Amino acid sequence: MERDQIMPHEMSMKGQTCLITGATNGIGHATALALADKGATVIIVSRNEAKCAQTVESIKGITCNQAIEYMVADLSSQSSIRQLAVRYKSKYDKLDVLINNAGMIFLNHQETVDGIEMTWGLNHLGYFLLTYLLLDTIKASAPARIISVASSAHQPSSILFEDIEYKHRRYNGLGAYAQSKLANIMFTYALARRLEGSGVTANSLHPGAVATGFAANNGVLAKNIGRPLMNVFSISATKGAMTSVYLASAPEVATVTGKYFDKQKPVSSNQFSYDEDAQEKLWDLSLQMTGLAVLA
Ligand SMILES: NC(=O)c1ccc[n+]([C@@H]2O[C@H](COP(=O)([O-])OP(=O)(O)OC[C@H]3O[C@@H](n4cnc5c(N)ncnc54)[C@H](OP(=O)(O)O)[C@@H]3O)[C@@H](O)[C@H]2O)c1
Numbered sequence: 001m002e003r004d005q006i007m008p009h010e011m012s013m014k015g016q017t018c019l020i021t022g023a024t025n026g027i028g029h030a031t032a033l034a035l036a037d038k039g040a041t042v043i044i045v046s047r048n049e050a051k052c053a054q055t056v057e058s059i060k061g062i063t064c065n066q067a068i069e070y071m072v073a074d075l076s077s078q079s080s081i082r083q084l085a086v087r088y089k090s091k092y093d094k095l096d097v098l099i100n101n102a103g104m105i106f107l108n109h110q111e112t113v114d115g116i117e118m119t120w121g122l123n124h125l126g127y128f129l130l131t132y133l134l135l136d137t138i139k140a141s142a143p144a145r146i147i148s149v150a151s152s153a154h155q156p157s158s159i160l161f162e163d164i165e166y167k168h169r170r171y172n173g174l175g176a177y178a179q180s181k182l183a184n185i186m187f188t189y190a191l192a193r194r195l196e197g198s199g200v201t202a203n204s205l206h207p208g209a210v211a212t213g214f215a216a217n218n219g220v221l222a223k224n225i226g227r228p229l230m231n232v233f234s235i236s237a238t239k240g241a242m243t244s245v246y247l248a249s250a251p252e253v254a255t256v257t258g259k260y261f262d263k264q265k266p267v268s269s270n271q272f273s274y275d276e277d278a279q280e281k282l283w284d285l286s287l288q289m290t291g292l293a294v295l296a
Contacts, residue, residue, distance in 0.1 A: 011249045013040035017094055018248060020044055021075055021130065022102025024051040026212025027149065030241035031099060032068075033059050035248060041067040043092070045084065046102065047074045075102050075126035076112040078290060085133035094141040095134055097248045100127035100148040103180070107173035107218040109166065116289065117165035119173070123180035128187055128286045142199030143254060146191065147247045150204040150260065154182035158272040159282055183282060185260050185269045190279040192258030201257035203247050208263070209233065210240030
């Protein structure tokens with residue numbers, strides 16, 4: 001990515017510390033680049049150390065911002081997330097913007113190292129656990145913002161509490177993905193309620209259909225034919241990052257919380273997402289599935 005591909009910016013983010021997951025590729029990468037260009041200290045997270053190091057060097061080179069660092073973590077592994085939170089807190093004493101972005105679709109059934117269905121484990125529990133563990137630091141940094149990248153793919157979904165992990169039904173990768181993205185939105189609504197009056201906002205978003213590496217992990221056909229074909233009809237990663245960057249930096253949304261955004265505007269998510277009982281049930285289940293229930 002070249003410097004002239006970064007979105008134009010008016011707002012300086014100097015002095016702000018931002019953590020972005022899944023920032024070695026696609027939307028996360030473009031988001032990190034834009035925030036770095038605004039002068040923020042940016043910490044990127046992904047699984048692959050070489051890709052992290054290369055991404056950091058590239059962002060530093062393009063933006064001339066030297067305050068870019070990485071932390072390696074597998075966000076589908078709860079112990080790896082716990083280690084990440086400990087390492088983060090030992091190194092930084094504040095976090096102004098957390099962007100939960102690392103997410104994938106798995107067309108074939110897989111499990112995390114914790115034995116949880118992979119889509120649920122990475123896309124929802126990954127967001128939930130990292131946010132929960134960093135919440136004290138984020139609150140102490142208020143005003144602060146928590147942003148979760150969801151998707152309009154949540155629209156046809158509900159949370160099937162009786163069988164979230166597809167243990168009693170045939171696995172359906174698209175269904176599992178839609179459910180996990182709905183969970184991102186409902187988690188955000190429940191989180192925003194808990195954060196009322198704290199100076200910390202929580203919002204989720206749909207980035208658009210974006211040309212990235214998304215879904216390319218699903219075999220040779222997906223990687224070499226499906227993904228390149230989809231990319232032809234998709235917006236660029238820079239454009240796909242716009243709503244994330246807007247929510248992270250724009251003064252007009254500094255106090256807006258508990259919303260779902262598309263194209264930098266609050267929009268409605270599906271009807272199921274507004275069921276507060278279901279949001280609370282999801283919160284309790286997430287505490288249980290991450291081993292946090294005993295502490296809560
Ligand atoms: N692309 C779209 O059209 C679209 C539409 C709607 C929503 N979204 C959402 O946007 C977000 C970003 O997607 P993208 O399209 O930018 O995807 P992408 O190009 O595939 O990038 C995914 C990023 O996540 C990281 N990642 C994946 N698994 C990880 C793990 N277990 N631990 C740590 N990092 C991990 C990857 O890094 P490593 O492989 O180096 O670990 C990579 O940096 C996702 O939440 C997705 O659901 C995308």
